[in-house]
Amino acid sequence: MNNSSGKILIAYFSHSGNTEALAKQIQGAVGGDLFKITTVHTYPSVYNETTDLAKRELESGFRPELSSEVPEMDSYGVIILGYPNWWGTMPTALFSFLQKYDFSGKTILPFCTHEGSRLGRSVSDLTKIVSGRATVGEGLAVRGSAVNSAGDEVQRWLKSAGLIQ
């Protein structure tokens, strides 16, 4: 994989800040544009209320309306896509995001933060949505509480993806 065919976009969803911190670290290592995926409806600040709502959304196939839009998606060749593991997969906002844009010919490199389930089934769910259009690279999973000491892991991952020397 290389980044010669278009710019790099680091798009991420983050509810409590871990994935956002990791996204910023990745941007520091590889460059590219940072983009926060946000939803029109907001999630509660109380943890259990968010887990309950997220579970209902996932089980019902809800696709939240997004409140942020990527300017010039066509100009990006590599999308580094970040999210927290929610109930073993991506938050429903990521399903909306992946269904909203045309990822034909692009490479998607997933990363997630989690509290034990690592990438779960997120990469398989993601691949199903973009199948036959985008190439999905190897994912990176970092424990939410360890994002600030993940520098070496991030470097190794970006190197093996061919995005840095």
Ligand SMILES: Cc1cc2nc3c(=O)[nH]c(=O)nc-3n(C[C@H](O)[C@H](O)[C@H](O)COP(=O)(O)O)c2cc1C
């Ligand atoms: C709704 C919800 C569901 C979650 N489900 C899981 C899970 O299934 N497995 C897991 O390891 N962590 C789970 N977590 C923990 C988050 O993945 C973890 O705290 C993550 O780092 C949060 O990222 P953020 O700060 O960017 O929102 C869940 C958290 C929330 C709020």
